[in-house]
Amino acid sequence: MTRVAKKIHFPVTRLAELAARPGGVTRTTALEEAAKSVQSMLDIGLETTNYAMASIEAIAYSAKNGRLEAENMQNVLRQADHIVTMAATFGFAGLEEASKSLCDVADGLLSRGLSDAAPVIVHVQSMRLMMPGGAELGEVEVAYILAELAKVRMHYEFARLSAGAAADTDPPEIAG
Amino acid sequence: MAQSRLNLRGATTLLVDSDAFTRGLIAQMLRGFGMDTPTTYDTGAAAKAHLLHHYIDLCILEAVLPDMECAQLIRWIRRQDKSPLRFIPIIVLTSYTQHRHVAMARDAGANLIVRKPVSPRVLYDRIAWVAKTSRPFIETAKYAGPDRRFRTLEPLDGKHKRETDLVDGESTESAVEQNPQALAEPSTKKAIAS
Numbered sequence: 001m002t003r004v005a006k007k008i009h010f011p012v013t014r015l016a017e018l019a020a021r022p023g024g025v026t027r028t029t030a031l032e033e034a035a036k037s038v039q040s041m042l043d044i045g046l047e048t049t050n051y052a053m054a055s056i057e058a059i060a061y062s063a064k065n066g067r068l069e070a071e072n073m074q075n076v077l078r079q080a081d082h083i084v085t086m087a088a089t090f091g092f093a094g095l096e097e098a099s100k101s102l103c104d105v106a107d108g109l110l111s112r113g114l115s116d117a118a119p120v121i122v123h124v125q126s127m128r129l130m131m132p133g134g135a136e137l138g139e140v141e142v143a144y145i146l147a148e149l150a151k152v153r154m155h156y157e158f159a160r161l162s163a164g165a166a167a168d169t170d171p172p173e174i175a176g
Numbered sequence: 177m178a179q180s181r182l183n184l185r186g187a188t189t190l191l192v193d194s195d196a197f198t199r200g201l202i203a204q205m206l207r208g209f210g211m212d213t214p215t216t217y218d219t220g221a222a223a224k225a226h227l228l229h230h231y232i233d234l235c236i237l238e239a240v241l242p243d244m245e246c247a248q249l250i251r252w253i254r255r256q257d258k259s260p261l262r263f264i265p266i267i268v269l270t271s272y273t274q275h276r277h278v279a280m281a282r283d284a285g286a287n288l289i290v291r292k293p294v295s296p297r298v299l300y301d302r303i304a305w306v307a308k309t310s311r312p313f314i315e316t317a318k319y320a321g322p323d324r325r326f327r328t329l330e331p332l333d334g335k336h337k338r339e340t341d342l343v344d345g346e347s348t349e350s351a352v353e354q355n356p357q358a359l360a361e362p363s364t365k366k367a368i369a370s
Contacts, residue, residue: 009313011263015187015233019307024183025210027300034208034296041201048197077273082195084272088293089201103273161273 042090046132049086049095052079053131056102060124063117070110076120077106083127094130094142098123100162101149108158119152182209182304188231189214192223192249193238193269198292202236202269205296209303220244224252227261234303235266239274239281239289246277247284254285254320262320263313265306269294285321287311 025033056079059072068076080102087096102123109116126145129135137145153160189206191214193199199216206214215232217223220241235253237246246268256262268281271292278289288302311322 005317007315009263009315010310011260011313012310013233013263013265013307014231014260015184015265015303015307016310018187018233019182019184019304021183022181024181024185026179026181027304028179030182030209030300031296032208033210034205034300037204037208038201038296041197041204044200045197081271081273082197085195085292086197100272107273161275 038089045086045090049083049131052082052086053127055079056083057124057128060117060121063121066117067115068117068120069115070113073106073110073115073120077103077110080106090132092130092132094137094146095127095132097146098127098130098149100160101146101153102127104153104158104160105156107161108153108156114156119156122152123149182307184209184211184303184307187211187233189234189236190223190226190232191216191236192218192220192241192246193236194218194240194242195238198238198269202294202299205294205299208296209300218242220246220249223249227253231261232264234306235264237266237268237286239268239270239277245280246286247280250281250284250286250321267302267306282324283319285319287322 056076059068059076062072080099083099084096084103087093087099102120105119105123108114109119126149129137129145130142189211191199191202191206193202193216196218199218203214203216206212214236215226215230217226218241220243223237237249239246241249250266250268253264253266254262265287266285268278268286268289269292270278270281270289275291281289287306290298290302314321314323
């Protein structure tokens with residue numbers, strides 16, 4: 001049997017030393033302060049979302065003969081990913097789901113070497129409706145639109161990017 | 177019961193993410209936790225250059241950087257022999273399209289992986305955990321990084337620790353049946369479900 005050379009260290013990080021000092025703030029205070037700071041970024045978040053949305057629209061509507069080049073599709077994927085993060089951060093559930101669906105579609109098209117612009121355009125139009133400050137949609141209408149987008153994914157038989165994703169690493173409960 | 181406090185003032189963070197909005201968001205959260213304003217970069221190369229001359233206490237990385245996979249940067253940090261830099265806690269952020277990179281980041285030596293969007297609660301709990309929990313650092317030919325197994329030792333409830341603690345007429349079997357954790361092996365789970 002071969003033995004694997006292995007070293008085991010038991011380091012004490014500076015972060016651990018700092019955290020163990022007296023003083024500091026409680027978890028509740030820290031979370032309240034952080035939540036206030038995050039909320040103060042709402043305007044920037046909306047501005048960034050609008051910018052990403054406009055970029056995707058510009059790419060989608062510039063398709064020639066219903067085709068998008070791989071580089072453009074890659075840009076759509078990148079911008080849609082940003083919108084997912086921002087929509088989820090500020091609780092725009094409909095927009096989050098629609099942009100996730102666009103990520104699934106763009107990723108699926110890229111991985112199969114397809115260049116169809118139509119599924120991208122239909123997602124872009126749906127996302128525009130769900131943008132904050134856009135059309136005032138009710139829950140039923142949002143659910144209907146998302147169900148239609150799901151049909152597009154099913155048509156291409158694209159898997160969801162979240163399907164095989166690993167969970168967050170959940171550390172054991174921390175006291176206090 | 178009074179909540180315990182965490183003193184993160186003076187802790188330096190390196191935050192590497194290609195998205196300016198995410199960098200701003202995380203920086204705001206860290207300030208809210210009482211930490212110093214993080215040093216931010218949008219590429220792995222710039223982060224490497226910073227690390228050559230500065231010590232940091234915590235590293236937060238996006239899973240896929242414009243110029244490299246975060247795994248490359250993590251491996252480089254973990255292989256800094258004779259430097260305390262290799263032991264720094266590393267938290268990796270993955271966006272919706274980057275979930276498939278989780279296993280790669282884990283195998284490169286990341287401490288924890290967190291999905292975007294990151295809420296203050298999730299980020300605080302992860303930072304508190306890496307600050308309060310010491311994990312052995314393993315160094316082999318193929319892997320250098322924190323021990324990837326979590327060992328969850330639950331505190332004993334004070335009952336059924338010894339045969340003599342059994343109440344009259346109670347058998348060991350029934351005691352275990354009532355409190356299986358008392359005699360069970362400590363549970364061990366993988367750092368990341370892959």
